Amino acid sequence: MPPLRGGAVEKVWFALGQEFARRGHEVTHYSRLCDGLPETEIIGGVRHVRVPGADTPSSLVRLKWRDLLYTRRVAKKLTRVAVVVTNTFWAPLVFSPRRHGPIWVHVQRYPKGQMLFYRRAARLQTVSRVIADAITRQAPSLAARVSVIPNPLPPLVAPATSVGRDPNLVLFVGRLHPEKGIELLLQAAVLARQTAPALRFCIVGPSETRFGGGGAGFRRRLDALAVPLGTAVEFTGPVFDEARLAAHYAHASVFAYPSLAARGEASPVAPLEALARGCPVVTSDLACFDDTIGTGPFAHRFDHTAPDAAARLAAVLVRVTTDRQAWASASVAAEARAHEFSIRRIAREYLAGFATLPS
Known part of the structure; x- marks a missing residue:
């Protein structure tokens, strides 16, 4: 502290x-x-x-x-x-x-x-x-x-930079660990870009074990999966400065949190922070998301246990980012939901x- x-x-x-x-x-x-x-x-x-x-x-x-x-x-x-x-x-x-x-x-x-x-x-x-x-x-x-x-919801700080919303940007914030579903997200990214080639992905978080990440070997696996995406994906590394982190949330159109940790997650804070910045969230279908994120136009889920989980996630990401009228109302509802906490x-x-x- x-x-x-x-x-x-x-x-x-x-x-x-x-x-x-x-x-x-x-x-x-x-x-x-x-x-x-x-x-x-x-x-x-x-x-x-x-x-x-x-x-x-x-x-x-x-x-x-x-x-x-x-x-x-x-x-x-x-x-x-x-x-x-x-x-x-x-x-x-x-x-x-x-x-x-x-x-x-x-x-x-x-x-x-x-x-x-x-x-x-x-x-x-x-x-x-x-x-x-x-x-x-x-x-x-x-x-x-x-x-x-x-x-x-932790206190909000002003973004470090004044950036507009990118309608094609999908954001993940969290530890780069196998339980967070980042491999699944990268697989979905490749599929989503076949339908929506303008989509880009920003992965924020540490891979080092001392920060709870999956380590160097896991990071190499992520890099290999990211090869087909080229410049459409960015790994920023850890961002602990709250103002810089706020800028990432404010810039993204969708926040993806495809956690696979059915016996790990309790109630992640990052999706709540995304909602507070008006960023709709896409999560796996874990029960831990019931209480905080709940249901509404700002909350989208996919079956992470399905054999075609990557395709299902890709379809949700494409739908949420392309329907801008629905996105606008979802963004307003997202902020209201977050401030309930x-x-x-x-x-x-x-x-x-x-x-x-x-x-």
């Missing part, structure tokens, strides 16, 4: 913390010491305490070990508070409700059985109903502690939830 390396969870909680502080609450963020940031500072009324950590390794075993060491360092610094909100694997096991305060587990990924071990947690809160249902199935004895509060509204839901925890 602040989210200099991107990340939906980091971005959301950086904003929520400042909203809690604006409402008169004392807020402290514990995060990794890196990128030349000081060990402690105040940002937007929020106290930041940074603890030494490490980049994300490619090995899951090493990741969990490093995360355990980091969590134990945080536990030594953490004093008793009214509520401890955590998104890390080990914290519900390492932190003590008696010593540190009620533990609020914030779940942003599909659970993999670990919820059974989080019996000391006062609340298991997630951001979509599909994840809440999964938690309840895996830990039925904790069902009464499960709640759903959606991800908020304002920071102020979601912060109120969290504060109401915190008030129900044991003291």
Whole structure:
């Protein structure tokens, strides 16, 4: 914190913390010491305490070990508070409700059985109903502690450059990882351009494993799939600057998010940010999109499990970009939908939830 390396969870909680502080609450963020940031500072009324950590390794075993060491360092610094909100694997096991305060587990990924071990947690809160249902199935004895509060729309910043809308530009923003469906998007791009040759594609995000990407080998696979597209596709690499990212959203006509992570995604923030910029979204048919994106002229889905998934995605992209009259009304509706998830509204839901925890 602040989210200099991107990340939906980091971005959301950086904003929520400042909203809690604006409402008169004392807020402290514990995060990794890196990128030349000081060990402690105040940002937007929020106290930041940074603890030494490490980049994300490619090995899951090493990741969990490093995360355990980091969590134990945080536990030594953490004093008793009214509520401890955590998104890390080990914290519900390492932190003590008696010593540190009620533990609020914030779940942003599909659970993999670990919820059974989080019996000391006062609340298991997630951001979509599909994840809440999964938690309840895996830990039925904790069902009464499960709640759903959606991800908020992070505060919008002005685009870094003043650019007009490109009616032929399809945008993806996210980690370049196999679960995000980028290979499928590139295959669909080749097919879509057979019908709509003016279409162009912009892929924004990191492929490096330390940022959660699929690594160098996966990036080579993407480059190979992109060869038939030539200059019609651009890989920008990671864009963590919010103003530059805003310019990408404002320039695109359609936002594509063909995630394949049926047991991964909870409620991605990037599609919500696209809607806020008036950019209709095309997603795979995952249940995680039900709560936030919902239904409307701005939301388009395709069956990502079908044998001809790439062709189906291509057909949706062509239809959405070519019907400009429908696009115009969808753009207005998209902005209205996104603002239903304002920071102020979601912060109120969290504060109401915190008030129900044991003291």
